[in-house]
Amino acid sequence: MKLPDYISGFFEDTGNMARFVARYFRELFRPRYEVRQFVRQCYLIGVLSFPLIAVTGFIMGLVLTMQLRPSLIAYGVESQLPVMVGLSIVREIGPVITALIFAGKISSGIGAELGSMKVTEQIDAMEVSGTNPFKYLVVTRVLATTLMLPVLTVLSDAVSLYGSYLGVNIKGHTSLTLYFFQVFQSLGFGDVLPALIKTFFFGFAIGLIGCYMGYNSKKGTEGVGRSANAAVVVSSLFIFIIDLLAVQITDLLGLN
Amino acid sequence: MESLDARSDTPIIRLTEVKKSFDDHVVLDGFSLKVNKGESVVILGRSGSGKSVLIKCIIGLIKADQGKIEVMGRDISQLDTYGLDKMRAKVGFLFQSNALYDSMTVRENLLFPMRRHLTNLDRRESEQRVIEKLTHVGLADTIDMMPSALSGGMKKRIALARTLILNPEVILYDEPTTGLDPVTGKEISLLLRETQRKYNTSSLIISHDMKCVKRTADRIAILLSGKCYAVGTYDELKQSSDKNIHAFFE
Ligand SMILES: Nc1ncnc2c1ncn2[C@@H]1O[C@H](COP(=O)(O)OP(=O)(O)OP(=O)(O)O)[C@@H](O)[C@H]1O
Numbered sequence: 244m245k246l247p248d249y250i251s252g253f254f255e256d257t258g259n260m261a262r263f264v265a266r267y268f269r270e271l272f273r274p275r276y277e278v279r280q281f282v283r284q285c286y287l288i289g290v291l292s293f294p295l296i297a298v299t300g301f302i303m304g305l306v307l308t309m310q311l312r313p314s315l316i317a318y319g320v321e322s323q324l325p326v327m328v329g330l331s332i333v334r335e336i337g338p339v340i341t342a343l344i345f346a347g348k349i350s351s352g353i354g355a356e357l358g359s360m361k362v363t364e365q366i367d368a369m370e371v372s373g374t375n376p377f378k379y380l381v382v383t384r385v386l387a388t389t390l391m392l393p394v395l396t397v398l399s400d401a402v403s404l405y406g407s408y409l410g411v412n413i414k415g416h417t418s419l420t421l422y423f424f425q426v427f428q429s430l431g432f433g434d435v436l437p438a439l440i441k442t443f444f445f446g447f448a449i450g451l452i453g454c455y456m457g458y459n460s461k462k463g464t465e466g467v468g469r470s471a472n473a474a475v476v477v478s479s480l481f482i483f484i485i486d487l488l489a490v491q492i493t494d495l496l497g498l499n
Numbered sequence: 500m501e502s503l504d505a506r507s508d509t510p511i512i513r514l515t516e517v518k519k520s521f522d523d524h525v526v527l528d529g530f531s532l533k534v535n536k537g538e539s540v541v542i543l544g545r546s547g548s549g550k551s552v553l554i555k556c557i558i559g560l561i562k563a564d565q566g567k568i569e570v571m572g573r574d575i576s577q578l579d580t581y582g583l584d585k586m587r588a589k590v591g592f593l594f595q596s597n598a599l600y601d602s603m604t605v606r607e608n609l610l611f612p613m614r615r616h617l618t619n620l621d622r623r624e625s626e627q628r629v630i631e632k633l634t635h636v637g638l639a640d641t642i643d644m645m646p647s648a649l650s651g652g653m654k655k656r657i658a659l660a661r662t663l664i665l666n667p668e669v670i671l672y673d674e675p676t677t678g679l680d681p682v683t684g685k686e687i688s689l690l691l692r693e694t695q696r697k698y699n700t701s702s703l704i705i706s707h708d709m710k711c712v713k714r715t716a717d718r719i720a721i722l723l724s725g726k727c728y729a730v731g732t733y734d735e736l737k738q739s740s741d742k743n744i745h746a747f748f749e
């Protein structure tokens with residue numbers, strides 16, 4: 244019996260991806276570390292993404308506050324506005340939106356970059372020059388996205404909360420100190436830590452899927468475009484899957 | 500034709516019955532060839548006949564399914580990563596698509612192979628070596644340019660300079676003149692000759708540009724149906740009455 248192509252293709256992709264992940268961890272710990280390239284990628288991937296992340300985070304905090312206010316007024320709990328917004332941003336919206344924007348900017352970029360290096364034989368050229376291209380290109384990028392996304396998320400949360408503070412002040416009055424005091428008082432260990440931990444997984448998935456798609460690009464410029472596209476689609480999907488798993492796990496551990 | 504092989508004692512590359520298939524598509528079906536020291540051998544073959552696959556097997560980018568590939572006396576299937584890297588430092592490879600790193604300048608492209616090999620050179624010495632190779636290909640003034648700013652012929656020259664940077668003993672060229680105009684193609688062919696003379700390298704050249712073949716080949720091997728169909732000098736093969744061989748000379 245022969246399985247339909249799309250089913251066998253799915254298993255083949257899953258298998259190849261698993262092998263790619265295994266290779267990543269093998270090469271990550273094996274010596275000859277590409278430290279300079281890693282630092283460069285942290286700069287390109289992390290630092291240069293900050294403006295975009297900050298702008299979207301700011302707008303998100305502001306809009307969320309303005310949208311929530313009427314409902315809270317209706318229930319007579321307008322004073323809980325900072326708490327509501329703070330919790331939503333830190334626990335869910337901050338990490339997920341930041342990850343999605345990061346995926347759109349970084350995963351597609353990595354997919355296209357490695358894809359074009361693959362089809363123009365630059366990856367082969369590295370290999371024959373005695374540099375391990377997997378270490379030089381993949382390990383550095385995946386490590387950079389894994390470590391940079393949590394940092395970006397914390398910064399984005401902070402900017403979002405500031406946006407939300409301005410949102411509160413459009414129709415109400417509160418001081419910055421009082422606002423942040425209210426927010427932080429409502430946030431517990433169980434709100435912050437799981438949210439932060441899942442961003443490492445988001446970052447890992449985004450970098451890894453971008454690299455996987457690029458590294459396995461098919462011949463031709465069309466292949467490069469498809470890699471970039473598939474990288475964004477698949478990594479966005481993975482963000483939601485990881486989010487779903489994360490909420491289940493924190494639930495099981497009683498951290499909610 | 501075996502007598503021609505006796506020119507030098509140790510073959511620098513020896514291929515014995517090399518086979519390679521992709522799924523059920525047989526590309527190489529028992530290919531055998533020797534390249535002697537100081538010699539320049541051209542492999543002729545139609546598009547898609549597996550020429551690129553063949554030289555990628557020699558450098559270890561593609562693993563042959565069967566057969567033996569010896570480079571400088573060592574069976575490459577027995578080499579570990581370290582051994583393979585050491586072998587590759589002595590074997591230059593000029594890619595069909597040049598494969599210049601497009602995020603790096605010409606200088607960085609040439610320095611790249613030196614970051615693992617030749618770590619004993621200091622900055623000034625490496626820089627000197629880069630300039631020496633660029634001068635050899637006649638493009639010393641492009642050192643700070645990006646590959647995207649270069650023409651096809653210039654890219655080919657830079658790629659050749661990068662191939663030469665580690666002073667390889669043997670160079671594998673994958674269609675060095677394809678896609679270039681006849682004048683540039685001629686210049687590149689002459690540059691290959693000059694390179695071979697100046698750096699005393701052996702070469703294995705893949706080509707179907709007969710002018711380039713005539714200029715560069717000591718011997719020609721014809722790749723047909725995955726096998727080495729015929730070997731001989733340009734003149735020998737040109738006179739052949741076999742229609743498969745003759746087809747290349749028309
Ligand atoms: N990685 C691969 N996977 C599957 N098939 C491949 C692969 N690489 C090459 N082939 C197949 O092997 C055959 C030979 O390819 P190759 O690139 O060696 O041709 P070529 O002789 O170099 O042709 P050209 O003159 O066009 O460069 C082609 O039919 C190609 O489809």
Ligand SMILES: [Mg+2]
Pocket residue numbers: 550551552595673674
């Ligand atoms: Mg080819």
